[in-house]
Amino acid sequence: MRAIELNRLTKMYGKSRGIIDVSFSVEEGEIFGFIGPNGAGKSTTIRTMLGLIYPTSGSASIFGKDCVAHGTEIKRHIGYLPSEVFYYDNMRVKELLKYSASFYGKDCSKRMRELADVMELDLNKRIDDLSLGNKKKVGIVQGLLHEPKLIILDEPTSGLDPLMQQRFFDLLQEENRKGATILFSSHILSEVQRLCDRVAIIKEGRLIALEKISSLKENTYKKFKVETKEKASRDMFAMEGVTEWKEEDGVVSFLFKGNVNEMVHRLASVELSNLWVEEPDLEEIFMHFYVKED
Numbered sequence: 001m002r003a004i005e006l007n008r009l010t011k012m013y014g015k016s017r018g019i020i021d022v023s024f025s026v027e028e029g030e031i032f033g034f035i036g037p038n039g040a041g042k043s044t045t046i047r048t049m050l051g052l053i054y055p056t057s058g059s060a061s062i063f064g065k066d067c068v069a070h071g072t073e074i075k076r077h078i079g080y081l082p083s084e085v086f087y088y089d090n091m092r093v094k095e096l097l098k099y100s101a102s103f104y105g106k107d108c109s110k111r112m113r114e115l116a117d118v119m120e121l122d123l124n125k126r127i128d129d130l131s132l133g134n135k136k137k138v139g140i141v142q143g144l145l146h147e148p149k150l151i152i153l154d155e156p157t158s159g160l161d162p163l164m165q166q167r168f169f170d171l172l173q174e175e176n177r178k179g180a181t182i183l184f185s186s187h188i189l190s191e192v193q194r195l196c197d198r199v200a201i202i203k204e205g206r207l208i209a210l211e212k213i214s215s216l217k218e219n220t221y222k223k224f225k226v227e228t229k230e231k232a233s234r235d236m237f238a239m240e241g242v243t244e245w246k247e248e249d250g251v252v253s254f255l256f257k258g259n260v261n262e263m264v265h266r267l268a269s270v271e272l273s274n275l276w277v278e279e280p281d282l283e284e285i286f287m288h289f290y291v292k293e294d
């Protein structure tokens with residue numbers, strides 16, 4: 001069964017767009033990345049999926065159940081970490097987490113202590129005494145407490161130091177091994193690249209790409225860097241599949257998608273003094289999508 005299925009999901013805020021015609025699905029057991037710059041529509045998509053706001057048109061379902069019709073039931077199976085967390089400041093961490101756990105009708109105290117240990121969170125502290133990073137940890141523990149089947153994380157790492165980010169990623173991978181599906185929204189590409197199997201890229205409210213991280217990185221694009229004996233011109237490498245052409249200090253670089261033999265032929269016709277062929281990082285691929293769409 002699919003964990004998430006969005007079908008032409010659209011949300012307008014009055015006349016201004018939130019998201020338009022967003023369709024994708026996430027299989028059970030996947031770690032799925034959802035990336036795009038600020039304002040692209042990630043939070044709107046997530047909030048609509050969770051039934052926190054209503055779609056203008058289209059539909060979203062979770063484990064086969066429509067998010068509007070079965071919102072309450074669906075939420076039992078979801079652990080959600082919002083991008084910004086607000087709490088009752090005068091509560092202690094432990095009280096807040098117990099209060100959250102009470103909604104799930106489960107005894108989560110053992111899991112609460114385990115998670116707090118891993119994330120080095122002091123359960124006896126008052127919320128208003130916590131730093132931003134520690135408040136984020138409360139959100140993480142709160143989201144994972146009831147061992148949800150689906151974990152939805154909206155920009156989860158902001159405020160966490162690198163050590164805690166790593167712990168958190170390990171924790172997510174462990175939850176995934178135990179069967180949890182994860183939707184991870186971020187504008188930081190390197191973390192999506194590290195953790196996710198597939199990624200959806202959203203821009204100005206519309207989905208512009210849906211790919212496997214591995215095929216994005218390995219099969220689709222190669223980054224060529226070329227040093228030429230003569231001054232390089234754009235024409236030298238102008239062929240279908242070449243994008244992101246740049247020249248810096250006599251070294252030309254570009255992304256290439258297509259038959260590498262054709263590129264090798266083209267390179268053979270130019271006098272080279274050096275050549276590098278590399279895997280582009282996701283950032284470069286991502287920029288390419290954005291430039292192309294513009």
Ligand SMILES: Nc1ncnc2c1ncn2[C@@H]1O[C@H](COP(=O)(O)OP(=O)(O)OP(=O)(O)O)[C@@H](O)[C@H]1O
Binds near residue numbers: 017037
């Ligand atoms: N409550 C709201 N009322 C009106 N417009 C909104 C509201 N919430 C979001 N928007 C608009 O919808 C669009 C998508 O915003 P959204 O917060 O979903 O993007 P995002 O990708 O999550 O970005 P960020 O990381 O900055 O939160 C933006 O243009 C935003 O201004």
